[in-house]
Amino acid sequence: MSAYEELITSVKETSLLRSTMAVLGWDQRTKMPPGGVEQRSNQLALLARLTHERATDPHVGELLAHCESDTALTSDAHSDSAANLREIRRGYDRATKLPSDHVEENARTHAIAEHHWEEARAKSDFTLYEPWLEKNIDLARKTAEFYGWESDEEPWDALAEGFEPGMRARQIESVFTPLRDRLQALVSDLGSASRKPSTQVRDVRLPIDTQMAFVTKIAEGIGFDFSRGRIDTTVHPFCSGTHPGDVRITTRFSESMFFDALTATMHETGHGIYEQGLPVEHNGTPLGRAVSLGIHESQSRMWENFVGRSLPFWRWCRPLVEADLGISQLSAEEIYEGMNVVEPDFIRVEADEATYNLHIMVRFELERALMNGDLAAADVPHEWNRRYKEYLGVDVPNDAVGCLQDVHWSGGAFGYFPTYTLGNLYAAQIFEKIREDITDIDGQFERGEFGPLKTWLNENLHVHGSRYVPSELCERLTGKPLSADALLRHLERKLRPLYGL
Amino acid sequence: MSAYEELITSVKETSLLRSTMAVLGWDQRTKMPPGGVEQRSNQLALLARLTHERATDPHVGELLAHCESDTALTSDAHSDSAANLREIRRGYDRATKLPSDHVEENARTHAIAEHHWEEARAKSDFTLYEPWLEKNIDLARKTAEFYGWESDEEPWDALAEGFEPGMRARQIESVFTPLRDRLQALVSDLGSASRKPSTQVRDVRLPIDTQMAFVTKIAEGIGFDFSRGRIDTTVHPFCSGTHPGDVRITTRFSESMFFDALTATMHETGHGIYEQGLPVEHNGTPLGRAVSLGIHESQSRMWENFVGRSLPFWRWCRPLVEADLGISQLSAEEIYEGMNVVEPDFIRVEADEATYNLHIMVRFELERALMNGDLAAADVPHEWNRRYKEYLGVDVPNDAVGCLQDVHWSGGAFGYFPTYTLGNLYAAQIFEKIREDITDIDGQFERGEFGPLKTWLNENLHVHGSRYVPSELCERLTGKPLSADALLRHLERKLRPLYGL
Numbered sequence A, B: 001m002s003a004y005e006e007l008i009t010s011v012k013e014t015s016l017l018r019s020t021m022a023v024l025g026w027d028q029r030t031k032m033p034p035g036g037v038e039q040r041s042n043q044l045a046l047l048a049r050l051t052h053e054r055a056t057d058p059h060v061g062e063l064l065a066h067c068e069s070d071t072a073l074t075s076d077a078h079s080d081s082a083a084n085l086r087e088i089r090r091g092y093d094r095a096t097k098l099p100s101d102h103v104e105e106n107a108r109t110h111a112i113a114e115h116h117w118e119e120a121r122a123k124s125d126f127t128l129y130e131p132w133l134e135k136n137i138d139l140a141r142k143t144a145e146f147y148g149w150e151s152d153e154e155p156w157d158a159l160a161e162g163f164e165p166g167m168r169a170r171q172i173e174s175v176f177t178p179l180r181d182r183l184q185a186l187v188s189d190l191g192s193a194s195r196k197p198s199t200q201v202r203d204v205r206l207p208i209d210t211q212m213a214f215v216t217k218i219a220e221g222i223g224f225d226f227s228r229g230r231i232d233t234t235v236h237p238f239c240s241g242t243h244p245g246d247v248r249i250t251t252r253f254s255e256s257m258f259f260d261a262l263t264a265t266m267h268e269t270g271h272g273i274y275e276q277g278l279p280v281e282h283n284g285t286p287l288g289r290a291v292s293l294g295i296h297e298s299q300s301r302m303w304e305n306f307v308g309r310s311l312p313f314w315r316w317c318r319p320l321v322e323a324d325l326g327i328s329q330l331s332a333e334e335i336y337e338g339m340n341v342v343e344p345d346f347i348r349v350e351a352d353e354a355t356y357n358l359h360i361m362v363r364f365e366l367e368r369a370l371m372n373g374d375l376a377a378a379d380v381p382h383e384w385n386r387r388y389k390e391y392l393g394v395d396v397p398n399d400a401v402g403c404l405q406d407v408h409w410s411g412g413a414f415g416y417f418p419t420y421t422l423g424n425l426y427a428a429q430i431f432e433k434i435r436e437d438i439t440d441i442d443g444q445f446e447r448g449e450f451g452p453l454k455t456w457l458n459e460n461l462h463v464h465g466s467r468y469v470p471s472e473l474c475e476r477l478t479g480k481p482l483s484a485d486a487l488l489r490h491l492e493r494k495l496r497p498l499y500g501l
Helices: A003-030 A034-055 A058-068 A080-096 A100-123 A126-147 A155-160 A169-191 A208-222 A258-277 A293-307 A311-325 A332-338 A356-372 A377-392 A418-437 A441-446 A451-460 A470-478 A485-498 B003-030 B034-055 B058-068 B080-096 B100-123 B126-147 B155-160 B169-191 B208-222 B258-277 B293-307 B311-325 B332-338 B356-372 B377-392 B418-437 B441-446 B451-460 B470-478 B485-498
Strands: A229-233 A239-243 A246-251 B229-233 B239-243 B246-251
Touching: A003 A034, A003 A058, A003 A080, A003 A239, A003 A246, A003 B003, A003 B034, A034 A080, A034 A100, A034 B003, A034 B239, A034 B246, A058 A080, A100 A126, A126 A155, A126 A356, A126 A377, A155 A169, A155 A356, A169 A356, A169 A418, A169 A485, A208 A229, A208 A258, A208 A311, A229 A258, A239 A258, A239 B034, A246 A258, A246 B034, A258 A293, A258 A451, A293 A418, A293 A451, A293 A470, A311 A332, A311 A441, A356 A377, A356 A418, A418 A451, A418 A470, A418 A485, A441 A451, B003 B034, B003 B058, B003 B080, B003 B239, B003 B246, B034 B080, B034 B100, B058 B080, B100 B126, B126 B155, B126 B356, B126 B377, B155 B169, B155 B356, B169 B356, B169 B418, B169 B485, B208 B229, B208 B258, B208 B311, B229 B258, B239 B258, B246 B258, B258 B293, B258 B451, B293 B418, B293 B451, B293 B470, B311 B332, B311 B441, B356 B377, B356 B418, B418 B451, B418 B470, B418 B485, B441 B451
Parallel strands: A229 A246, B229 B246
Antiparallel strands: A239 A246, B239 B246
């Protein structure tokens, strides 16, 4: 076996072990009884330690160094071997900076913290969660210290690098600040417009079983393969994919929020279609892995917003809604309008396309301050509510729908939130290119033909796994570096007419 | 840390790793999409190898030897330390006889074989499964060779020792042969009796959702704690328990077989109540583990047959059946009669209490011959059908309801089946003792009070884990060694009156 083959074998085995943690994590959030929490946290801690030991085995470092000195493997920067070596190196260098006991403590604490977060959220009692948030903050700051940062960087950057390679807080800030200005101006214009879109969709009430059957049908209809995946309910929807043959999406329901359940499901379906589209022959190596969370989010946003909130989609879907759900009083146009109402509110995952990004900015600012030591866990509710008032103009009524609404920090994921807005920016820019390539895309949506869009994404994006870094992939797909222009164009063109502007 | 503490820490960690395999196994049989089969078999193979490496670590052998030489740990044979050391030694000696690559090959092959068994069963096409059965037989015979056997033993014994310590094929045969004679005589008498019990229960048709809700209510009503467990559907019902806080039972439904679903559920609930009753402080060590499959089966059989097929139970349950299911045309007596009809048939898990043991004898004889090399995989359908004709007098119509009906051999579990009949024997003998201790047990069942029975089992049996070997435990609980007398008394007393004899 060559050094490269030995390295790939080792990387695949570590990845296989890591994939068992994903199954246990999915189970914990969808199926596990409450009494299982202690054993599950011990299981995950043990697997985290074993995975970390393998990922940081000095022999892996030796094999890597040996391969990197072999120009036949590295001369073409985008060859299978060069791309794999680049990403394995990045992961190895990061992993070796974290001591095993720290990794294990992280895994154990996050499992318990998530349990307390669920309870605190159910009871809307932040004090039940506060000590666990504090532990998670301390652990994350320690993690950042282990990774380290440059003199022009900050602790948050060290963490964000794990979600979106190359992303830095200062860069985010420089994009977010003007984006916030233009979004607030747009939201303000819409708020004072005389025409208001129909909100009749909000009167719909449907049994949850009926909703589940329908969203499953739509997920399948837009391209999710249920022979290689499944759908379940959970508190905070997510997609768990470790192999193109077993991709699991989750969603949540409320009788009075059918259209939210549908967009949440289409969102996770977008993630799922990406995971199912990754090259199976490279599974367990970087070439078989999604490139970044921002790019991943571009896929979920595209199916949620550019498909699921479009008028052509509703022209196709509305007869199904009437046949399956008995909703005949709403036209396609009325549903389309209702799903695009812009209304500042306090729940991120239910936010409209425009204000959504303001929710992200709140979280970005808070976690940046938490990581810099400028904000304590106990002050999170107050600072959260203050920013919601300032950016979105809303009063948060309680912590369950305020700072307890998201799972991320309870799992230690600081530096993650901005990837949602990056996803919106990528999605808009990529979709502009797709419109050039597939000129009849609106007609296709109206006829329920989603195969061409899925195929475009499969062939131009999914197939590459992590062969290109996110910025390269963006330029390769769209011919331009990422900017906020396409997203703002999309929002202006869609929303102003709905409000008669 | 003392050598004993170090040993227990190591054993607990290995057990924790093994428990992750149980979660993956449960997932595979209840939730995993078909596309996940290849990755799952790789995951299980890797975890099997890692678990085996830990279980056979020479350092464990050194610690064991060190502890065994310390009389403070071993002088009282039933102390925590002595019982743990005895069982850890038994497991270590068996595990070290199997090479790692054989263990891994077993795990991978069984995962794939089970998939092919499911397909073969769905299509009733034995040829799809035959090559995989053959592989499993070869692997099991190799396993037996690695374990080895004495000159007065045979390959089957080496495998059965893993399920029921101390059980040997010759002993089984010496109990089964007279049991078969008396059961065949009983069944023959009942078959020629002039009175026939009511079979009106067979006319019941119920939607599966309704059945699921009802059996869940009954499982909870007899003592299963759903905050520490859950229930799902699967092809072949099983109970998966690795910690008293997370115990998962499974069942299956057909619209026309509600009463079978109920008894299948009560059966698995019996297993589940045992697992939930094990001492949590000893989890991960022999003291926190069920003692044998035969004793485990005694618990499922007790709740299935001595509770669920009793008249007092139905006097309590029948008003619920009327209120929840709308079945008002059947009296408690008619349901009781219908659930105790003795009728030779070809499906083991649907068999009545009397003929059930004849199903086991068929399997025992075949697997003994397979392990001795006296029977080939290809001849299993013919030999299966021939024995069903001879022992039960029935013609098996196809392999789906014949030799493909059970999952066991597809998972490599040869030597397992007789534990079902041992379970019936243990259950009858233990229940006779319980009747002495709880004199009002029939009255309690009629009032829906199952707590006293559960508490008796918790305090006299479950709490001991593997502190005593099965034969010791039986004598301790009932004052006598195991015999067939109690089961035959139970069946004669219950069944003859139903047939007017």
